[in-house]
Amino acid sequence: MERSVRATTAEARLRSRTDELERVLAPLPTGALAGESLARAERLLDDCQFGAEFVPVEFGGRLERIDGLGRVVRPACRRDLSLGFGYGLNCYFASTPVWVAGDLAQREWTAALLLGGGRMAVARPAVAHANDFVRDEFALVKDDGRRRLDGAKTAVLNYARARGLTVIASAEDGTHEVLLIDREILPEGALRILHRYRTVGLDGCEFGGLEFAGCPVPDEAVVGEAGQGMGLAVRCSVVTRALLPSALIAAADTVLRTAIRFAVETRGEDPYGPLRSPYGREVLTGALLDLLISDSIALAAARGIHLLPDRVSACAAAAAYTVPKLLQDSAHDLSTVLGEAYFDAKGRYGAFGRMVRDLPLLAQGHAGTAARQAMLVAQLPQLARESWLVDDEPPAALLRPWEDLPPADLAALTPAGSSDPIVPVLSACAGLGGELGELVTAFLGELRKLRGRFAKITPGDGLSTPDTLALTDRYALVCAAAASLGVWREHRDARPGTFLADPAWITGALHRLGALLGLDIPKAPQEDVERRLFDAVLERYEQRRSYDLYETTLAES
Amino acid sequence: MAAPTAGAPVLVSGPEGQWDEVLRPLAARGTVVTYGRVADWLPEETEERVLRPLLGPRDWGRFQRLSHRRVREGFLASRLLLKHTAARVLASSPESVDLAYKPGGRPYLRGCDQIDISLSHTEEVMVVGVTRRGLLGVDVERAERPMVGTGVEFQACTPHERELLESLPERTRNSALVRLWTLKEAYSKAIGQGLRFRFTEFGFTLDDARIRLQRPDGSPGTGPEWSFGTYALESDYVVSAALRDEGFGAAADTAADTTLDQSLLGVLLGRL
Numbered sequence: 001m002e003r004s005v006r007a008t009t010a011e012a013r014l015r016s017r018t019d020e021l022e023r024v025l026a027p028l029p030t031g032a033l034a035g036e037s038l039a040r041a042e043r044l045l046d047d048c049q050f051g052a053e054f055v056p057v058e059f060g061g062r063l064e065r066i067d068g069l070g071r072v073v074r075p076a077c078r079r080d081l082s083l084g085f086g087y088g089l090n091c092y093f094a095s096t097p098v099w100v101a102g103d104l105a106q107r108e109w110t111a112a113l114l115l116g117g118g119r120m121a122v123a124r125p126a127v128a129h130a131n132d133f134v135r136d137e138f139a140l141v142k143d144d145g146r147r148r149l150d151g152a153k154t155a156v157l158n159y160a161r162a163r164g165l166t167v168i169a170s171a172e173d174g175t176h177e178v179l180l181i182d183r184e185i186l187p188e189g190a191l192r193i194l195h196r197y198r199t200v201g202l203d204g205c206e207f208g209g210l211e212f213a214g215c216p217v218p219d220e221a222v223v224g225e226a227g228q229g230m231g232l233a234v235r236c237s238v239v240t241r242a243l244l245p246s247a248l249i250a251a252a253d254t255v256l257r258t259a260i261r262f263a264v265e266t267r268g269e270d271p272y273g274p275l276r277s278p279y280g281r282e283v284l285t286g287a288l289l290d291l292l293i294s295d296s297i298a299l300a301a302a303r304g305i306h307l308l309p310d311r312v313s314a315c316a317a318a319a320a321y322t323v324p325k326l327l328q329d330s331a332h333d334l335s336t337v338l339g340e341a342y343f344d345a346k347g348r349y350g351a352f353g354r355m356v357r358d359l360p361l362l363a364q365g366h367a368g369t370a371a372r373q374a375m376l377v378a379q380l381p382q383l384a385r386e387s388w389l390v391d392d393e394p395p396a397a398l399l400r401p402w403e404d405l406p407p408a409d410l411a412a413l414t415p416a417g418s419s420d421p422i423v424p425v426l427s428a429c430a431g432l433g434g435e436l437g438e439l440v441t442a443f444l445g446e447l448r449k450l451r452g453r454f455a456k457i458t459p460g461d462g463l464s465t466p467d468t469l470a471l472t473d474r475y476a477l478v479c480a481a482a483a484s485l486g487v488w489r490e491h492r493d494a495r496p497g498t499f500l501a502d503p504a505w506i507t508g509a510l511h512r513l514g515a516l517l518g519l520d521i522p523k524a525p526q527e528d529v530e531r532r533l534f535d536a537v538l539e540r541y542e543q544r545r546s547y548d549l550y551e552t553t554l555a556e557s
Numbered sequence: 558m559a560a561p562t563a564g565a566p567v568l569v570s571g572p573e574g575q576w577d578e579v580l581r582p583l584a585a586r587g588t589v590v591t592y593g594r595v596a597d598w599l600p601e602e603t604e605e606r607v608l609r610p611l612l613g614p615r616d617w618g619r620f621q622r623l624s625h626r627r628v629r630e631g632f633l634a635s636r637l638l639l640k641h642t643a644a645r646v647l648a649s650s651p652e653s654v655d656l657a658y659k660p661g662g663r664p665y666l667r668g669c670d671q672i673d674i675s676l677s678h679t680e681e682v683m684v685v686g687v688t689r690r691g692l693l694g695v696d697v698e699r700a701e702r703p704m705v706g707t708g709v710e711f712q713a714c715t716p717h718e719r720e721l722l723e724s725l726p727e728r729t730r731n732s733a734l735v736r737l738w739t740l741k742e743a744y745s746k747a748i749g750q751g752l753r754f755r756f757t758e759f760g761f762t763l764d765d766a767r768i769r770l771q772r773p774d775g776s777p778g779t780g781p782e783w784s785f786g787t788y789a790l791e792s793d794y795v796v797s798a799a800l801r802d803e804g805f806g807a808a809a810d811t812a813a814d815t816t817l818d819q820s821l822l823g824v825l826l827g828r829l
Contacts, residue, residue: 132806
């Protein structure tokens with residue numbers, strides 16, 4: 001984009017950039033990229049300097065806001081997750097240690113690589129309850145003060161083509177080190193490319209094995225403080241957990257859009273089709289609500305990185321924990337709308353099945369869940385005792401996507417906080433009357449129960465039991481309710497007349513989350529709520545606006 | 558890639574049953590289907606003090622609202638089989654496992670997604686499926702349940718399946734239809750839909766070597782991540798299982814107390 005036409009506010013810049021990416025990607029088919037068409041799509045992104053999205057402005061890139069990055073990757077993710085995430089967002093994930101703790105030289109090198117269209121890949125450490133993606137890890141061996149890397153890893157994304165590697169390696173003393181490796185300057189034979197790891201979902205993503213053999217590691221490769229690699233990796237995961245929901249939301253947008261397209265295009269054939277049947281309408285509106293809930297907690301997590309870096313981690317972990325579950329469930333419910341077309345591998349409705357296969361892999365399954373639960377369980381007992389139902393609510397800007405933010409200070413991120421970033425919104429909404437007021441009361445009752453349960457847990461003790469793990473699930477749903485409620489309230493106060501200021505969606509959203517928690521609330525929202533939401537689903541489809549908080553105009557593909 | 562199937566159901570005759578026989582196939586294949594008889598699983602003590610913690614608040618409430626004796630017994634025994642099975646797999650106690658339900662009714666273990674579960678029961682027999690591979694649905698029916706001639710062929714079968722049924726000798730037609738029905742139930746339950754995913758929109762082959770889900774015209778339906786199996790239970794019942802492998806590879810550990818990584822927790826709790 002020419003500097004002369006650059007918009008003046010961050011929000012305007014974001015809108016014009018997402019519009020530009022929509023236009024550029026418009027010729028591509030949705031959910032059908034593979035082989036040559038995927039390579040062509042990657043070149044289209046290269047041509048508009050997509051890599052600049054992953055580089056902070058102070059290093060010459062376009063990255064101003066974490067929530068902005070979450071929005072900018074959506075046009076690509078809506079078309080294909082292997083493109084938007086595999087080729088795109090994962091490069092930012094890989095480079096987070098550098099932005100959080102890297103020195104100037106490391107930052108400049110990473111910036112130059114990404115601005116030049118190069119790829120970054122990350123090799124994560126092995127964790128408990130690992131899957132094939134995080135089972136093995138590289139070993140860092142120290143000899144006479146020299147470091148070298150050894151060992152193999154099975155499934156690294158962009159294993160063969162990423163020039164920059166961030167490697168989280170374990171040392172013999174049990175500590176970890178984050179290393180930034182330029183594979184082009186490694187000695188011959190130090191790094192071997194193993195075979196590709198084929199997956200059923202995300203099949204355009206290039207996962208594969210890497211093996212280091214006595215690879216020398218210079219001092220300047222160490223990112224952050226020596227021996228503190230695990231702590232750095234955990235702080236980086238606050239950022240990636242705040243961003244992951246955006247990729248899932250974009251995919252779920254395509255899932256819902258494909259389902260409604262099927263319903264609209266076949267409505268003449270079936271007088272009892274999904275647009276008229278109560279269940280069909282319920283799953284279509286439910287899917288929109290799940291998207292809005294997901295985007296609300298994603299917004300709180302992403303903006304929290306700017307506004308509440310010392311306490312956002314609970315919200316980020318809750319977002320990454322609960323959004324995949326909500327969106328995968330609503331995708332399954334939507335399968336009933338498609339019926340036989342659910343099995344289409346290509347064509348007008350093929351994107352649906354493809355995205356449904358991609359979602360679990362992107363969410364990283366149980367290993368992903370377990371890591372997010374660890375982040376929650378480590379701090380919820382303290383939040384229960386000291387913060388819930390006591391602390392003031394977060395600043396209004398947290399949930400106002402249109403407002404500017406101070407630059408993110410990623411070095412200020414902490415793995416766990418001492419006050420809750422988002423649930424105080426519930427207490428602040430306690431005075432609402434009517435149906436919405438009753439719902440808020442029910443959630444406050446749930447929060448009170450959670451406080452009672454968590455307050456009894458000694459930090460570090462009895463954390464990994466099924467009942468405590470179940471409580472983290474409940475907390476994540478309460479968190480999502482608080483974020484959604486906050487988004488509605490900020491729109492009501494500052495953006496009256498908009499869809500998000502209408503109580504219909506938040507009433508429906510709280511009903512949905514309340515049902516997942518088994519709260520004692522009326523079963524379905526009132527009929528006019530249901531009708532307004534269903535109209536919104538149809539209207540956004542017909543007017544080609546995205547099914548998230550932003551209603552981005554989508555290019556015709 | 559051929560995904561491993563669920564394997565033949567394993568009998569568990571009570572809370573103190575043969576759990577090694579359950580845990581072994583789960584460790585080897587990633588999936589196990591257990592079954593039990595309602596009569597074997599009815600507890601001797603039925604006071605609130607015992608049952609409430611076992612069932613959890615929601616199922617305890619539902620149990621109390623049931624009035625028909627056989628329905629109550631089936632509900633109670635099947636929840637106990639499910640909770641005991643889940644507790645063994647998680648290396649925990651049935652009281653601490655939170656059995657929850659999605660709004661559409663699909664059961665799951667809240668907070669413990671290392672395994673997916675599915676439950677089905679008839680009047681006498683209950684079946685519980687457990688997998689750590691992804692999604693699972695199970696269904697059990699009486700093998701002799703009369704289906705042919707009841708309209709099921711038209712309400713629940715694809716044209717391709719009707720042809721398949723008509724090509725069979727009359728004496729095997731009903732049992733083939735029962736198998737098809739249980740497969741449909743199993744698949745639809747795996748994706749959390751029950752009868753809401755219309756059974757005429759997908760069908761099955763009954764080739765024992767590899768059962769496949771097909772579209773109504775007989776062309777291929779699901780991809781290689783899905784596998785299906787049907788099994789005879791002591792010749793009186795038919796059990797089907799539908800399994801989706803999410804592709805994370807083998808993960809042998811399903812215990813709850815090892816879920817949280819110690820070095821991660823160390824960082825998070827400020828100990829490192």
